[in-house]
Amino acid sequence: MKIFILKRLLRGGQKRILLIVELFFSFIAFFFILTFIIGEIDNTKYPLGFDYKNLYKVDIDVTAQTDDMDVVMENFRNIMRYVRAYPGTQNFGRCQSSFFFMKEGYMNPSKPLKSKDIAVPSNLVNQILASDEVAEVLNLKLLEGRWFSVEDNASKNRPVVLTQNLKERMFGSENALGEIVDYCGQQCIVVGVCNDIKHKGDYTQPELTIFIRNVDVEDLPYETWMCMSGSFCGQNLLLKCNADLPASFEEDLTRKVAVNFPGYNIKLTSMEKIRQKYIRSTWAPLVAIFLVISALFLNVLFGLFGVLWYNISQRTSEIGLRMAVGASKGQVYRQFVHEMMLLTTVGIVPGIIAAVQFPFLGLFQMESRVYVFAMIAAALIIYALVAICVILPSFRATKIQPAHALHEE
Amino acid sequence: MITLKNLEKVYQTDEIETVALSNINLEIEKGEFVSVMGPSGCGKSTLLNMVGLLDVPTKGRLTIDSNEVEEWPDKKLAQFRNRKLGFIFQSFHLINDLPVLDNVELPLLYRKGISGKERSKRALEALKKVGLSARTKHYPSQLSGGQKQRVAIARAIVGRPDIILADEPTGNLDSKMGGEIMEILQNLNKNENTTILMVTHDEQLAKRTNRIVHLFDGMQVN
Structure with a gap:
């Protein structure tokens, strides 16, 4: 059956080329963003190496x-x-x-x-x-x-x-x-x-x-x-x-220096506060990236959903035929999922080949496993998106009686 | 072989209720070649869809091969269609992305325990029966209407069904082609004792069958 589906995909490759291209670029975009996010999170496993407290x-x-x-x-x-x-x-x-x-x-x-x-x-x-x-x-x-x-x-x-x-x-x-x-x-x-x-x-x-x-x-x-x-x-x-300084320590010391040394001020800044500021400034772009990835996610989701909905609707008559010759609803449903998963693989494989170059070229100076995690995560996201997008239209298509499906053009 | 008792089909929308079939009583014996005639919209195709288990009757009883099929779940219906029934449609319903051989193999894909080799062998045999064994690698778009219908017949018989349901199989063909298709169906009926229920507008073709059932406004008028 899978060979049968693959033949079908190859034959219809020209029609599906845009979808494959969309899947390829979505994978690359997710890979880039996830590489940075995973890379930053991965770095937290190393200890800071110095004590900033007190x-x-x-x-x-x-x-x-x-x-x-x-x-x-x-x-x-x-x-x-x-x-x-x-x-x-x-x-x-x-x-x-x-x-x-x-x-x-x-x-x-x-x-x-x-x-x-x-x-x-x-x-x-x-x-x-x-x-x-x-x-x-x-x-x-x-x-x-x-x-x-x-x-x-x-x-x-x-x-x-x-x-x-x-x-x-x-x-x-x-x-x-x-x-x-x-x-x-x-x-x-x-x-x-x-x-x-x-x-x-x-x-x-x-x-x-x-x-x-x-x-x-x-x-x-x-x-x-x-x-x-x-x-x-x-x-x-x-x-x-x-460690056990009173809350007023900074204020008291600053005031006393000002009193005892007129014309001179000192300013104390807690390293904990500096670190918190650093964390905020690090997470701000990550939140922005997260928003971008969410927008991208939705964009890909709606794009794929529209394409797949159209694609499957176009094939309602074929669904009717398949049911007429003996396919159960489950078989038709699984066939669409299989088809889309194969199509997704066709889109993702060139993306993986491109992504694999990054650890070899050391472009982002990250550990190889960060790229591997990012690749796996990007692929899983794309597969999940496609699964989400294919489930509803196929489910809807198989709900129609075969007699009606056969007459839909 | 096929028994319809008081069969009724009503299509219900929010505003309109359309009676497509009403009080149909019909019995078709094994090996019989029955044609269904009647004006457009009289319910011929609906009747065929009921017998082909492609649609559900609103009322009445349908028995095929001694099986009362109304309450069967989808999976069982699908298996029954796959093993017992073959369909031929007026508009052929071939999958354009697949070559002829793969189109013919289609019903066997949903039958367990048949290897790819066996599928191809059986599909080739079916194509030989309809005189198209030289076109296995062609795509539907490369075939004439008559050839497409032969492919559809090959697809209908590849699973060696007991019953063939043909919905205006010659409707899109000229009379010569139609005659050829009719001949194939008659041979199947005679040589392999296949029960055939055929919807047609063509009285000449209908006369070549064992029996004609007339429908008018969803009712039997015999």
């Missing part, structure tokens, strides 16, 4: 009119000491990088990162200049070696810590500790390997990240990186606090 981004703003930089620097120092000594705070860390939970591109080295044997393209490497306190502040887990410390002051090579994925990329399973890597022409020594991090946020993949010790802070832990304008020369000041 962590604040601190901005210090100078409102005082002064040209005396020594006074400014002294006040900065005093503010930092005051904040660090404030009840409930633990430690400051500094990072020079794009900020956490920012979807925009991160800071890359200007040249490829090289080990003895491997060069990792600079665009794939996330660089973070970090102070000695960052591992503790971000709660990074050291898997091998150690984090930066004062003992690095004596090192002739600048110390770096690699995330596990970058270490594997550069050194494989070999020991990386003590190895030299070429970072923008500087010979840096690997002192540690830490867990992978998702600097850009929950919905991204872990980045290949290199932490480089900020050498400017050897003797003056907080001051040298401050600039005259009051900004931090691209450095992010991270304040780790206790």
Whole structure:
């Protein structure tokens, strides 16, 4: 019977070509959209790799009119000491990088990162200049070696810590500790390997990240990186606090700094709030995509429904004939479903062939299984749509008495 | 073989009630060739549809091959049509997308236990009987009206039915072609003892059958 149906489809191919083309493009559209959605959701399985809880981004703003930089620097120092000594705070860390939970591109080295044997393209490497306190502040887990410390002051090579994925990329399973890597022409020594991090946020993949010790802070832990304008020369000041802070902590600290240091303000932004904002900004386009996919879904649904309704109505007389020669209603009904499923397969197979190229070409830089899931999901959606669209008109067609069906043209 | 007792068919719409058949009593013996005549709209085709189990009578009793078929479910009716009945229509009702051989095989597709090879063999045999074995790969659009009707006859006999129901089988053909088709039907009736109930407008053709049933306004007028 299936061969019979296939013959019929091939013979009527010209008539059905538009339907096949519609099915093909619908599959491709669903595949694209689902790849992005599944890809984003798939990325949530990787841990973030750093602790954002009880962590604040601190901005210090100078409102005082002064040209005396020594006074400014002294006040900065005093503010930092005051904040660090404030009840409930633990430690400051500094990072020079794009900020956490920012979807925009991160800071890359200007040249490829090289080990003895491997060069990792600079665009794939996330660089973070970090102070000695960052591992503790971000709660990074050291898997091998150690984090930066004062003992690095004596090192002739600048110390770096690699995330596990970058270490594997550069050194494989070999020991990386003590190895030299070429970072923008500087010979840096690997002192540690830490867990992978998702600097850009929950919905991204872990980045290949290199932490480089900020050498400017050897003797003056907080001051040298401050600039005259009051900004931090691209450095992010991270304040780790206790878990049991009162609700008024941010407001109280901000007010007290303003009172004790006239002409200077601090602004504390909770990393949890930054993350929530990031999640909202990530889901906003996903919701838009969802609306697009819903519109597409309805469009395909109505399009297919109309075409199939017309197609089946055109064949009412044939249904009558088939019933006259011995087909039961169920057989006729199943025949239409079979036909449409075969037709759908004819439309989807070229789509799958096209979709399979994506993991090979690595166009969206996603894991192969994301494409596979997207392909399967897109195919299932199309099959389900076709099933929905074919059930009603075929059901209606088989409800007519064969005698009447035979006379419908 | 076929018994109709007080058969009635009424088509009911929201506004109009149309009596298509009223109080039809008919008995057709096995191997009989009966023609049904009457003016257009008198219920000839409706009668054929009732006997062919393609429509449901409003009242009365229909017995075919000692089976009272009124209460049968769809599946059983379909099987019965497939095994016992063969249909020939005025407008042939061939599927244009399928070649002749596949069109003839159609009833066998719905019969369990017949392989594709066996289907083709039987279809070819049926086509030989109607003199069309050389056209198996042609499509209906490549055939003349007479040839199409022969294909339809082959399709009707491929399942070796006991009864053939022919609804104006020569209605769309010229007299020569009509004569040829009639000859095929007569041969089937004589040689294979097939019971045939044929609706026709052509009195000459009707005279070549064993018996003529006349209908007028849905009623038997014999």
